[in-house]
Amino acid sequence: MTLLCRLEDIPEGGARGVLPNARGRDGVVLLRRGGRVYAYVNNCPHYDRAPLGWRKDAFLNGDGTRILCAAHGALFRIEDGVCEIGPCLGQALTPVPVRIEGGAVWLDAPP
């Protein structure tokens, strides 16, 4: 298992990018809601090389209720990654299996 971050590193209701590649781009987006952490590959279904955020750890719309793709404004549901509006309508973000253990978030398998 790979350690992604401490649970406390993700603000409640917020997001955090983890698992940076050699270029410094975070490979996985973590979202914390209540006792749960949702994890998705940091890539819009729109292109094969389209990171979602606009700045380090900035992945959410104004009121924090959706994941925003900062390429063209697509909005994705946090609980299942489904695109509700935008260029990827009807598609979904790729989920990443994670588990919370000992106050930390772990990658269950390679994304």
Added chain:
Amino acid sequence: MRIIGPDELIFGVDNIEACRAFLSDYGLSESAPDCFEALDRTAVILRDRNDPALPPPLPTATRLRETIWGVEDQATLDAIAAELSKDREVTVDADGRLHTVDDGGFRIGFQVTRRIVLDLPPERINSPGAAPGRAPNEIGANEDAPARPRTLSHIVFFVPDMDRMANFYIDRLGFVVTDKFTNTGPFLRPQANDDHHVLFMIQTPEYMQGLEHLAFHMQGPTELMLAGSRMVKKGYESFWGPGRHKFGSNWFWYFNSPLGTHVEYDADMDKHDGDWTLREVPMSKEAAQMFLFENVAKWAPGGPPPGKG
């Protein structure tokens, strides 16, 4: 029609603080509340998405509400009003600006341009066999140089009906096609601007309709690299670039943005006049760029590897 280019892009957003920070860091100046200007006063304007003064949004994800085109003079405004009033409603606001809808369904406006004529130095380079661009002892690499967008260069739309959209700008507003990607869209310039393009469009399904990107011209390739590097250093997400396009020849560097559209730095775009014959090729990775780089962490050559010395 003496149209110069896009003067203002008006956005309705739900994350105005993030957008303010982005546009400031990108290099625009907040000349009035939420009006972010380039050096020639062309601007991106932010409004809260629920602002009742805004035109209604498209039923898609795009946050762009209106594109205001700058024209040379009142006579041009009058001519546009007369032409477009033939088949659509054209309103005139208190400032004398026209507002209507184009044939792609995008809200557009026209005003006597807000831009000022710039008189600024170009990027100066030393090139063997040519007169030096810089005087002796004049240094080219200045990390502290300001890197300020000079003018709003161009906009690119996702459009459901490329031909209908393009023909509106060509037939009704006098835009000229400079080049074309077959089955993608044409590069268009208006009559009062010799830049290779101020408008480009990409054919997409209806649910994608919106602004694909906006771009500002920088002084030259070096300033573009400096500005983009500063954005990366501040944690912003590079999307595509730096590189150099083929059609238009402009250097480019695109970033994701909280405005829900790509925002590009560009530099050194081709100029064209009526003697130019348009080129047409299929859209491809090869056709889209001459070369493409990616920003990486800085490095310096040194001695032996760590632990061996």
